Amino acid sequence: MTDTATVYRNATVFDGLADAPVQSAFAVRGDRILAVGTETEVRSAAGEGAAVVDLDGAFVMPGVIEAHAHLAMFGHAQGKVQLRDCTSVAQIQQRLLEARAMNPDATIIEGVSWLFDALPDGVTQPTAAMIDEVIDDIPVFLDANDLHSTWVNTAALRAAGIDRDTVDPIGGQVVRDDDGEATGFLLETAAMDLLADYLDGIRTEEEVDGHLELAFAAYLAAGVTGAADMGMTEQSMAALRRRLDRDGRLPFPVTAHWWLSSTGDPASDLAQVERAVQLRDELEATGTPWLKVVGVKFILDGVIDACTAAMVRPYADGSNADPIWSREAATPVAIAADRAGLQLAMHAIGDAASALAVDLVEACERANGTGTARRPRIEHLESVAPETVARMRAHGIAASMQPVHCDPAILDNWMAMLGDQRAEDGFPWNWFRDVDVPIALGTDAPTAPHEALHNLFIAMSGRSSIDRALPPYHPERAFTAAQALAAATSGAAHVGAIDDAYGRIAPGFFANVAVLDIDPLSAPTNDLLTGAVLLTLVHGEVAYRRP
Numbered sequence: 001m002t003d004t005a006t007v008y009r010n011a012t013v014f015d016g017l018a019d020a021p022v023q024s025a026f027a028v029r030g031d032r033i034l035a036v037g038t039e040t041e042v043r044s045a046a047g048e049g050a051a052v053v054d055l056d057g058a059f060v061m062p063g064v065i066e067a068h069a070h071l072a073m074f075g076h077a078q079g080k081v082q083l084r085d086c087t088s089v090a091q092i093q094q095r096l097l098e099a100r101a102m103n104p105d106a107t108i109i110e111g112v113s114w115l116f117d118a119l120p121d122g123v124t125q126p127t128a129a130m131i132d133e134v135i136d137d138i139p140v141f142l143d144a145n146d147l148h149s150t151w152v153n154t155a156a157l158r159a160a161g162i163d164r165d166t167v168d169p170i171g172g173q174v175v176r177d178d179d180g181e182a183t184g185f186l187l188e189t190a191a192m193d194l195l196a197d198y199l200d201g202i203r204t205e206e207e208v209d210g211h212l213e214l215a216f217a218a219y220l221a222a223g224v225t226g227a228a229d230m231g232m233t234e235q236s237m238a239a240l241r242r243r244l245d246r247d248g249r250l251p252f253p254v255t256a257h258w259w260l261s262s263t264g265d266p267a268s269d270l271a272q273v274e275r276a277v278q279l280r281d282e283l284e285a286t287g288t289p290w291l292k293v294v295g296v297k298f299i300l301d302g303v304i305d306a307c308t309a310a311m312v313r314p315y316a317d318g319s320n321a322d323p324i325w326s327r328e329a330a331t332p333v334a335i336a337a338d339r340a341g342l343q344l345a346m347h348a349i350g351d352a353a354s355a356l357a358v359d360l361v362e363a364c365e366r367a368n369g370t371g372t373a374r375r376p377r378i379e380h381l382e383s384v385a386p387e388t389v390a391r392m393r394a395h396g397i398a399a400s401m402q403p404v405h406c407d408p409a410i411l412d413n414w415m416a417m418l419g420d421q422r423a424e425d426g427f428p429w430n431w432f433r434d435v436d437v438p439i440a441l442g443t444d445a446p447t448a449p450h451e452a453l454h455n456l457f458i459a460m461s462g463r464s465s466i467d468r469a470l471p472p473y474h475p476e477r478a479f480t481a482a483q484a485l486a487a488a489t490s491g492a493a494h495v496g497a498i499d500d501a502y503g504r505i506a507p508g509f510f511a512n513v514a515v516l517d518i519d520p521l522s523a524p525t526n527d528l529l530t531g532a533v534l535l536t537l538v539h540g541e542v543a544y545r546r547p
Contacts, residue, residue: 005029005046006540009039011055012519016062016490016504018482022521026060028511031539036505058534059519061485062505063225063252063512064452065492067400067442068379071229071254072236073147075211077446078218081111084145084410085466086118089126092142093134100135108202109135111142112446114151116305116413124317125175126151128184141195145410146303147447150191152184160198162186169193170262171299171324188302188324193261200235208239216251220544222452223514223533225252228442228496230297230345230379232256237279240291250290252512252538255496257297257345260333262325269329272296273336280342294497295343297379298334298360299324301353304382304414309350311383316419323353330356331363338364343497344376345400351422354384358391365395375497377440380405382426383418389431398438398495401429403459404448408473409466429459430477440495441487452488456520457528459484465529481520511540 006028013023013036025042027034027050035045043050081099086092092114099109119126131140131153139156143149157163164180172189174182186194219227229236243250258276263269273296280293300323302308307315314320323330334344344361348354361376377398382405392399406427415423432439443455454465459479462472472478479487493503501510518531536544 003029005034005050007039007042007046007050007052008055008060009042009052011058011060011515012521013505014059014061014482014485014521015506016486016493018480018486026505026513028537028540031510031541033505033507033509033511035507055515059516059521060505061223061514061516062489062503062509063514063536063538064223064488065440065496065498065503066219066224066227066445066450066452067440067488067492067495068230068402068444069215069219069227069442070147070231070444070446071215071227072208072211072239073231074218074445074450075213075215077112077143078214079110079211080143081109082113083111083118083142084113084115086114088118089120089130092118093130096131096140097134107138109138109140111140112147113145114142115145115410117410125183125185128152128154128157128182131184141199143191144306145447146305148191148303148308149185149187149306150195152186152195154184157182157184160195162194166194170264171302187306188299188308189261203235205239205242208235209242212236212239212243218450220251220536220538221533221546222450223516223536224450224452225512225514225536225538225543226493226498226502227252227254228294228345228492229254229256230347230444231259232293232297233259244288244291249288251543253290253292253498253502255292255294255498257295257343258293260296260298262329264329266329266332269333270336273333273340273342276337276342277340293342295345296333296337298330298344298346298357300330300346300348300356301350303349304417307417309383310352310356311350311422312352312355312385313422315417317417321350323356327356327359330360334360335364335367338374338376339368343374345379346377347379349380349382351383351385351388354378354381354388355391358388358395358397361395361397375495377495380444381432382414383422384428384431386431389428389435389437392432393435393437398440399432400440400442400495401427401432402442402444402448402455403427403429404443404455404465406462406473407448407458407466408462408464408470411473424474427473428477429479433479433483438491438495439487440492441484442492452514453516453520453528453531453533456481456484456488457525459487460520460528461525468529481525485520511537513537
């Protein structure tokens with residue numbers, strides 16, 4: 001790394017703060033931002049001999065911090081059969097046949113992102129028989145768009161050892177017919193846990209490493225220069241550490257939240273916190289800035305599309321779901337994690353689950369005091385009560401939200417499951433802004449497209465990036481361009497407790513920068529869908545350059 005500075009000139013430079021004035025130049029020395037301001041000011045700070053890069057009027061912003069990522073899952077999903085645009089079971093079946101024809105020696109087929117809207121009218125859940133019609137000799141695993149349920153064929157049930165005697169795990173369900181036989185649809189922890197042993201067991205280290213490589217490359221091309229991995233497991237951690245050992249760094253910094261599973265055994269639940277602390281301390285001892293364990297992840301409920309999110313009032317069909325973590329089980333685990341200095345990140349999509357999340361933070365405050373810099377966060381918040389938003393503000397709880405989950409192209413089933421005013425009160429971004437709840441915007445890929453500019457488009461318009469003809473979903477709640485950019489950069493850094501070094505183009509901050517061919521502050525919002533990232537810098541080095 002050289003001590004010679006590089007001046008980047010002839011640009012529109014967005015600092016990362018919504019109310020900061022734009023500048024025209026910045027300079028980098030080593031891995032840090034040296035100066036930002038007018039070209040004259042920046043050249044003076046850089047001194048004699050500085051290299052100069054003319055950006056030809058491009059827009060410069062801090063690199064996007066993906067506030068809610070699943071790196072290995074995202075990379076893995078890129079190699080699965082893509083089903084998000086399928087509008088019928090017949091189309092899904094055709095995709096599977098095409099995948100089989102392309103790889104006739106395959107021993108397994110995996111697909112991702114099917115939507116409930118593709119099922120026939122009056123059918124609310126898929127069955128193994130629907131897949132068996134076209135592929136019945138090898139296992140087929142199809143993840144729903146939200147990754148909270150999996151649709152499998154009969155061969156997959158056999159391979160995973162799931163039959164009439166399989167016990168449902170806490171927070172999950174193997175859907176069964178009237179005779180008690182598994183139908184081929186697994187909900188929540190039944191999808192996540194019962195299939196994990198089989199699927200993890202057939203993946204090699206090289207395959208998992210390849211998944212991470214795909215994820216990093218895709219994110220860098222989208223202007224992402226950091227990520228909070230919201231479901232870190234032993235397999236993913238091992239792959240990241242292999243990469244770190246090999247290269248001495250990662251393609252960009254990753255902060256990890258350790259995945260917690262409700263086991264039904266208090267000692268086992270607490271042991272998961274102890275493992276997160278152990279990993280945190282091991283990584284801290286190395287001094288690496290590239291990988292840190294910063295928190296734990298509770299999956300408090302499921303999703304609205306499958307009626308597994310915990311709601312205060314029942315769904316339109318009269319059903320409801322309990323939280324995956326009971327209050328009794330979650331409270332001591334949350335207190336232990338908070339006492340250890342781990343950030344609480346809590347998946348809560350239903351209004352009952354988000355209220356429980358605030359209750360857990362209050363329990364931590366009672367047990368551990370209120371003077372800590374804990375920065376708890378709630379993920380998703382798709383259906384939330386106004387009083388919960390007010391409580392979040394009172395307790396310093398941040399909102400981590402994903403505008404791509406609000407794309408009108410995927411909302412029909414979501415709205416139908418709620419069936420009342422709650423269908424119109426979803427994704428209330430303005431409620432959080434109005435009371436100054438800290439906000440981070442992410443994508444939760446692969447549950448939604450990962451492109452940062454598409455995410456910003458939906459945040460700024462409420463419109464669909466998939467089907468432009470659809471009307472927007474409550475555009476009056478949308479972010480201004482400056483608010484959206486800030487929430488994806490400095491806001492994400494603040495919520496992730498890394499705002500001392502990331503999320504801004506300011507002196508002393510790491511030089512993580514994205515250069516765009518459009519100016520989101522002044523261009524028509526539609527241009528975000530065709531805009532491109534020209535250059536991505538990570539710690540001052542070129543990590544991506546558009547071909």
